[in-house]
Amino acid sequence: MRPAAPLAALLVLAALTAAALLLVLAPARLLPVRTKYGLVFDAGSTHTALYVYRWPADKENGTGIVSQVQSCTANGSGISSYADDPAGAGASLKPCLDKAMTVIPAEQQRETPTYLGATAGMRLLREQNSTKAEQVFAEVTKAIREYPVDFRGAQILTGNEEGAFGWITVNYLLETLIKVWGGERAEYSFSGKWTHPPMEDVVGALDLGGASTQITFLPGTTSDDKNTTALLRLYGTNYSVYTHSYLCYGQKQVLKRLLASLHQDSPDPQQIAHPCYPKGYQENVTTAELYNSPCVPTPSTPSPAQVLMLQKDFPTRNKIHLRDSCAASSYVLTLLLQGYKFDDKTWLNIHFQKQVSNVDVGWTLGYMLNLTNMIPSETPQRAAVLPKSKWVAATVILAIILILIFCLITALCYWKDSSGYEML
Numbered sequence: 001m002r003p004a005a006p007l008a009a010l011l012v013l014a015a016l017t018a019a020a021l022l023l024v025l026a027p028a029r030l031l032p033v034r035t036k037y038g039l040v041f042d043a044g045s046t047h048t049a050l051y052v053y054r055w056p057a058d059k060e061n062g063t064g065i066v067s068q069v070q071s072c073t074a075n076g077s078g079i080s081s082y083a084d085d086p087a088g089a090g091a092s093l094k095p096c097l098d099k100a101m102t103v104i105p106a107e108q109q110r111e112t113p114t115y116l117g118a119t120a121g122m123r124l125l126r127e128q129n130s131t132k133a134e135q136v137f138a139e140v141t142k143a144i145r146e147y148p149v150d151f152r153g154a155q156i157l158t159g160n161e162e163g164a165f166g167w168i169t170v171n172y173l174l175e176t177l178i179k180v181w182g183g184e185r186a187e188y189s190f191s192g193k194w195t196h197p198p199m200e201d202v203v204g205a206l207d208l209g210g211a212s213t214q215i216t217f218l219p220g221t222t223s224d225d226k227n228t229t230a231l232l233r234l235y236g237t238n239y240s241v242y243t244h245s246y247l248c249y250g251q252k253q254v255l256k257r258l259l260a261s262l263h264q265d266s267p268d269p270q271q272i273a274h275p276c277y278p279k280g281y282q283e284n285v286t287t288a289e290l291y292n293s294p295c296v297p298t299p300s301t302p303s304p305a306q307v308l309m310l311q312k313d314f315p316t317r318n319k320i321h322l323r324d325s326c327a328a329s330s331y332v333l334t335l336l337l338q339g340y341k342f343d344d345k346t347w348l349n350i351h352f353q354k355q356v357s358n359v360d361v362g363w364t365l366g367y368m369l370n371l372t373n374m375i376p377s378e379t380p381q382r383a384a385v386l387p388k389s390k391w392v393a394a395t396v397i398l399a400i401i402l403i404l405i406f407c408l409i410t411a412l413c414y415w416k417d418s419s420g421y422e423m424l
Contacts, residue, residue, distance in 0.1 A: 036064070037104045038371070039114040039149060040364040041093065043140075045121025045210035046252060048074040050096040051360070052103050053368045061194075061236035064372030066172075068359045070103050072096035078210075079136050080121035086135040090143030097147050109148045116140060116154035117367060119162050120211030120247055126156060127275045157363070159245020163214030164230035167205040167241055168366030173356035176201040178235045196237060206340070206350075207363070208332065210252035211276075215340060216243040233373065248276035249335070251328050258327070 034057040042049045050072045055064030074092045076082075082089035104112055118137075126133040137154050144151045157165075171177045179197050204217030216230075219242045223229050232239045248257070253276050260277055336342045342350065353361055 037069075037108060037112045038066075038368050039100055039112060040368055041114075041116035041140075041144075041154075042362060042364045043079045043116055043118040043122060043154075045078045045080060045119065045124075045212075045250065047076075047078055048092065048096075049360075049364075050074070050093070050100060051364045051368075052100050053365065055372060062233075062373055063235045063369060065178075065194075066365065066369050066372060068365065070100065071360055072099050078121045079118065079140060080125040080133075082136055082139075083125055083129065083132040086132075086139040088139075089136045090139035090141075093140060093143050094146075097144065101147065110150065112149045113371070114144060114149040114151045115367070115371070116144065117364070118154065118156045119363075120159070120209055120245075120250060122156050123159070123247060124211055124275055159212055159214060159247060160228070160230060160243045162212075162363045163205070163207065163216040163243035163245055164232065164241060165363035165366035165370065166207045166214060166361075167216035167243065168232065168234065168369055169361055169363060170205045170356070171202055172234075172365065172369060173359055173361065174203060176203060177237075194235075196235065202239075206336075208335070209250040211250040212245050212247045212253075213249045213335065214243065214245045216241055218242075232370065234369065249339075251331060254331050255324060255327055 035054050036057050038053045038055075040051050040053065042051065051068060052070040053066050054069050055066040072095070074096050076088070076092045079089040079092070082092070101109065122133060122136070125136070133156075141151070141154055144154075168177070176197050178194050199218065202218045204215070207214040207216075218239065222240060223242060228242055228244050230241050230243050232241065248254075257276060336347075336350065355361060359365065
């Protein structure tokens with residue numbers, strides 16, 4: 001063997017040893033926590049919305065710190081309105097899914113849990129015609145499965161589930177379930193130390209939808225009534241809440257029931273029954289007919305001229321919303337004062353809000369939070385991290401050693417050519 005060959009081997013060994021020492025001596029640091037994503041469709045009675053959520057994979061005491069990334073409202077009415085056109089229900093979801101795919105990284109889309117929860121509109125359709133309800137679900141399932149997501153099914157939420165998840169959303173956003181100290185809350189995330197506020201800070205939640213209304217709160221005493229009790233575990237704490245849903249008492253159904261009763265003093269006994277109507281009363285009375293009825297004009301009901309005047313004052317508002325606003329306001333007042341028994345003293349405790357910190361108040365965020373309890377947490381990974389200065393030094397040393405090895409090999413080749421001998 002040439003005398004220079006052992007030297008070259010020693011240089012290679014030195015280079016490998018230096019690289020190994022640099023890695024061994026480098027301090028181990030936690031890698032950035034991976035972010036997980038989730039999609040939830042809110043298939044309500046009047047419209048369908050898709051929400052994109054994300055949370056750190058390590059979670060907090062078993063539950064994710066979830067933030068809303070994006071929301072999208074599908075065109076058209078709720079999926080229950082597609083009872084006679086099931087394919088239309090599936091097609092209505094695709095623009096929002098296309099939008100969501102631009103937010104979730106491509107490499108994470110196939111592992112993104114996706115859910116569709118339907119509420120009172122589909123509850124009513126199922127009671128009226130279960131076959132049509134199944135056809136609608138089949139079409140929305142088919143549409144969602146065309147996308148590279150982990151679709152985990154479409155289901156009809158019970159009224160109590162809807163109320164309980166809405167309660168979670170409200171208290172989570174108000175930080176009465178878990179609170180951050182020594183940090184800050186950004187648009188999509190939280191930072192700092194987490195603590196549990198006292199139970200006294202927890203608030204109740206009221207939800208008025210198109211077909212149902214819910215009331216949920218933390219009662220002062222425990223109840224054995226399973227029909228009005230929801231057991232929840234969030235961030236390591238157990239909650240037993242009272243929740244009750246009143247089907248047919250949503251704003252849309254109440255107004256339609258009022259109109260039906262006004263137009264049918266003598267109900268038709270042959271008329272097909274509807275879950276929200278007395279036998280014989282028709283559902284298909286339109287609110288436009290309200291103004292043709294001589295028995296309706298009251299101080300709380302706007303005339304067509306008043307509606308046109310309101311339209312001039314609020315040109316961007318939907319005409320139907322303006323037309324129904326007086327009757328709807330009267331109903332909300334009646335529901336709170338006579339239904340839920342609020343009074344002058346407790347009225348000030350009611351806060352009407354659609355968003356908290358730019359996040360929509362509804363059941364979907366609470367639904368996603370609750371589901372994170374069943375999604376495995378990921379332990380933060382550690383890796384050796386070298387400061388920039390050491391990386392530069394290591395690179396220079398390795399470069400010098402490689403140059404020396406190259407020079408040795410070149411010299412040996414030249415010596416062989418000039419001597420005419422090949423040495424082993």
